Amino acid sequence: MKLGCIGDDFTGSSDLANTLAKQGMRVVQYSGIPSEPASEDVEAGVVSLKSRSIAPADAVAQSLAALDWLIAQGCTQIFFKYCSTFDSTPDGNIGPVADALADALAADRVIVCPAFPGTGRSVYQGHLFVNDALLNQSGMENHPLTPMTDADLRRWMTPQSKYDIGHVAAQTVFAGADAILAGLNGEDAAGKRHIVVDAIRDEDLMEIGRAAADLKLVTGGSGVALGLPRNFGCTPGKPDWEGQSGPVLALSGSCSTATRAQVARHAARHPARELRAEDIIDGRETPDAVLDWAMITGDLPLIYSSADPEVVKAVQDQFGRERAASAIETFFADLARLAVARGVTRIITAGGETSGAVVEALDLTTLEIGPEIDPGVPALRAKPDLVLALKSGNFGAEDFFEKAAGVLGP
Numbered sequence: 211m212k213l214g215c216i217g218d219d220f221t222g223s224s225d226l227a228n229t230l231a232k233q234g235m236r237v238v239q240y241s242g243i244p245s246e247p248a249s250e251d252v253e254a255g256v257v258s259l260k261s262r263s264i265a266p267a268d269a270v271a272q273s274l275a276a277l278d279w280l281i282a283q284g285c286t287q288i289f290f291k292y293c294s295t296f297d298s299t300p301d302g303n304i305g306p307v308a309d310a311l312a313d314a315l316a317a318d319r320v321i322v323c324p325a326f327p328g329t330g331r332s333v334y335q336g337h338l339f340v341n342d343a344l345l346n347q348s349g350m351e352n353h354p355l356t357p358m359t360d361a362d363l364r365r366w367m368t369p370q371s372k373y374d375i376g377h378v379a380a381q382t383v384f385a386g387a388d389a390i391l392a393g394l395n396g397e398d399a400a401g402k403r404h405i406v407v408d409a410i411r412d413e414d415l416m417e418i419g420r421a422a423a424d425l426k427l428v429t430g431g432s433g434v435a436l437g438l439p440r441n442f443g444c445t446p447g448k449p450d451w452e453g454q455s456g457p458v459l460a461l462s463g464s465c466s467t468a469t470r471a472q473v474a475r476h477a478a479r480h481p482a483r484e485l486r487a488e489d490i491i492d493g494r495e496t497p498d499a500v501l502d503w504a505m506i507t508g509d510l511p512l513i514y515s516s517a518d519p520e521v522v523k524a525v526q527d528q529f530g531r532e533r534a535a536s537a538i539e540t541f542f543a544d545l546a547r548l549a550v551a552r553g554v555t556r557i558i559t560a561g562g563e564t565s566g567a568v569v570e571a572l573d574l575t576t577l578e579i580g581p582e583i584d585p586g587v588p589a590l591r592a593k594p595d596l597v598l599a600l601k602s603g604n605f606g607a608e609d610f611f612e613k614a615a616g617v618l619g620p
């Protein structure tokens with residue numbers, strides 16, 4: 211293994227694995243830290259953790275354990291993947307994990323770059339934009355777990371990290387890899403360890419990738435990984451893929467803007483069943499009954515708890531943020547387990563935490579990367595008779611669920 215990756219959630223990890231696979235690397239996504247060595251032919255390993263919204267100390271411990279495993283596989287560069295919307299709170303977990311990885315690797319000039327132009331995320335003058343809106347005006351300010359209320363990445367990262375945060379501005383990035391490296395060196399000399407690097411186009415990311423060839427640690431969204439495979443001699447390619455026939459089920463616990471539009475569109479055309487958080491928490495809904503409904507109805511049924519920000523806020527005020535999230539995630543996890551036991555072979559999940567809960571419940575250890583469904587979302591094969599799509603909350607076109615079902619199989 212050459213490139214070792216640690217993803218702070220499962221959708222983000224599949225997004226990263228997708229980017230690396232498209233750039234020609236032989237990639238495997240692991241669910242949690244594997245207990246065995248990787249197969250010899252894997253060039254990039256992505257260890258998916260569910261560490262984005264847990265206690266910072268736990269996120270650090272899990273990330274360091276993942277690092278140990280990746281180093282033991284021979285990796286010479288480590289990539290820490292977080293969300294292209296920089297999902298974190300003033301306590302973490304991006305800063306504490308980046309600090310711990312940098313310390314463990316004795317890494318300097320740590321790039322911080324969530325840009326992903328293909329999905330509208332750009333970093334300009336240290337600020338993160340989603341299309342034409344600043345991050346904190348993009349809907350992400352209402353995220354149920356990590357409300358993003360400031361678009362200045364340097365300011366957002368500062369309370370999270372024990373190190374000073376530097377910046378390489380767009381003008382330098384536009385001048386290419388040598389200038390970027392000089393910019394990183396300058397910030398390093400000024401005592402900055404984590405360095406926000408601007409990027410607004412894929413060309414910028416390719417140049418940042420070139421500049422990062424000898425760095426021990428790179429952090430960011432999947433975009434900044436675009437230029438890394440070339441450093442390892444890889445050239446773009448297409449994965450082998452054969453779809454899977456059989457019953458399909460879509461599950462959505464994401465309350466992000468894009469997912470809510472996808473849910474609304476799907477519900478107007480296919481069977482869709484809404485789960486109210488209070489009914490789950492009070493036990494009025496059971497996974498068995500909901501699955502019975504899905505198996506009888508067919509036609510790409512969608513089960514969702516996705517709700518508008520006011521509804522989510524009322525639920526969180528009544529039950530507490532963590533209790534609500536955990537009850538809903540457990541429900542989806544139980545539902546997925548029952549669905550597979552009853553013969554479902556294609557599962558589509560929307561939402562990073564939701565997807566993590568589902569993959570962990572299904573006890574899937576490795577995921578093979580298939581073709582891209584929409585930017586940042588690949589088809590995945592988990593077992594000979596089970597394929598998945600793990601959709602990041604804000605990714606995908608409005609007809610994503612239909613599209614995903616089509617790519618996953620006939």
Ligand SMILES: Nc1ncnc2c1ncn2[C@@H]1O[C@H](COP(=O)(O)OP(=O)(O)O)[C@@H](O)[C@H]1O
Binds near residue numbers: 515534
């Ligand atoms: N109706 C709801 N009320 C409160 N919390 C919810 C509701 N629906 C889902 N959640 C929780 O919100 C979180 C959404 O996070 P996630 O699945 O990562 O989606 P995204 O990828 O959009 O961030 C999950 O923890 C989920 O259980």
Ligand SMILES: O=C(O)[C@@H](O)C(=O)COP(=O)(O)O
Binds near residue numbers: 223326466563604
């Ligand atoms: O970088 C991204 O935006 C995604 O890969 C990602 O991490 C999304 O996370 P969720 O929105 O929580 O699914």
